[in-house]
Amino acid sequence: xxxxxxxxxxxxxxxxxxxxxxxxxxxxxxxxxxxxxxxxxxxxxxxxxxxxxxxxxxxxxxxxxxxxxxxxxxxxxxxxxxxxxxxxxxxxxxxxxxxxxxxxxxxxxxxx
Amino acid sequence: xxxxxxxxxxxxxxxxxxxxxxxxxxxxxxxxxxxxxxxxxxxxxxxxxxxxxxxxxxxxxxxxxxxxxxxxxxxxxxxxxxxxxxxxxxxxxxxxxxxxxxxxxxxxxxxxxxxx
Numbered sequence: 001x002x003x004x005x006x007x008x009x010x011x012x013x014x015x016x017x018x019x020x021x022x023x024x025x026x027x028x029x030x031x032x033x034x035x036x037x038x039x040x041x042x043x044x045x046x047x048x049x050x051x052x053x054x055x056x057x058x059x060x061x062x063x064x065x066x067x068x069x070x071x072x073x074x075x076x077x078x079x080x081x082x083x084x085x086x087x088x089x090x091x092x093x094x095x096x097x098x099x100x101x102x103x104x105x106x107x108x109x110x111x112x
Numbered sequence: 113x114x115x116x117x118x119x120x121x122x123x124x125x126x127x128x129x130x131x132x133x134x135x136x137x138x139x140x141x142x143x144x145x146x147x148x149x150x151x152x153x154x155x156x157x158x159x160x161x162x163x164x165x166x167x168x169x170x171x172x173x174x175x176x177x178x179x180x181x182x183x184x185x186x187x188x189x190x191x192x193x194x195x196x197x198x199x200x201x202x203x204x205x206x207x208x209x210x211x212x213x214x215x216x217x218x219x220x221x222x223x224x225x226x227x228x
Contacts, residue, residue: 004154034216043116043203044155044219090154098145098207099168100217102154 002027002093006103013081014111021076021106023091033074034092034100035065044090050074061085086110114139116220117186118204124226131191131198133223137206144187145217146179149201158202161187194227201225 007022025031032051036044048059055067065076074091091103117136125131137144143162147155148171158171161181172179176194181187191198201224205217 006154036219041221043118043221044205046216049216092154098143098160098217099157099171100147100155102147102156104152104154 002031002095002101004091004093004101004103006089006091006106008106009104010107010109012109012111015083016080018077018079019081019085019108021089021091021108023074023076023103025072025074025091025093027072027093027095029095032094033065033067034094035059035063035074035076036090036092036102038088038090038105040087047076047089081108081110083110083112116141116204116206116218118202118220118223120223121221122224122226124228125194126228127195128193131194131225131227133189133191133202133204133225134186135189135204135206135220136186137204138208138218141206141208141218143207143209144181145205145207146187146189147203147205147219149203149222151200155203158189191225194225196227199225199227 003026005024013019034049035047038044048057050057050067058064063078088105088107090105092100094100145160146158149155159179160168176192178190201222203222205219
């Protein structure tokens with residue numbers, strides 16, 4: 001079984017500042033890793049995913065994440081945020097092909 | 113190019129009533145998944161269905177919950193005799209084929225159930 005811990009439940013950040021959202025997972029097998037974003041009153045949208053290969057993964061909207069196997073982490077970063085990045089962000093892990101385990105989410109609030 | 117469509121978006125039920133949540137997958141997708149998001153928690157897998165088949169229902173509560181994906185029409189998540197603890201957001205996702213290594217799950221906007 002896998003589990004995901006998102007270390008920060010709330011992250012306030014000023015516009016154009018960088019942001020990092022932390023995600024740690026536990027699993028006894030190889031995993032696939034994902035970050036999803038949920039804008040207010042909308043469904044989840046995939047930001048990026050790690051399946052294999054390069055540990056630095058680039059996603060949509062300028063986000064990137066780095067897979068660190070030794071630290072079992074998959075932190076999400078963006079060098080400069082916009083007001084429109086205000087949303088809830090979910091880290092997820094899967095070891096098979098359809099069952100995702102999600103973290104509790106991190107709410108990012110971007111202020112002008 | 114419609115995405116995953118869920119309805120109703122919001123549903124209010126009194127304890128003991130039935131709730132039915134519907135999900136139409138994206139065009140061309142034959143795999144449907146239901147996830148539940150309790151307050152302050154992440155999404156939890158409930159069930160995976162293909163047309164007329166339940167593939168994995170390991171996340172479904174043993175009683176009162178059922179799901180189907182008929183040959184024609186949307187997938188239905190049915191909750192009988194609802195209790196307050198069923199209040200949550202229920203998300204449906206679809207994919208064109210099994211395998212997250214082929215891409216991603218496409219999620220709907222969710223159905224938010226409130227049990228009074």
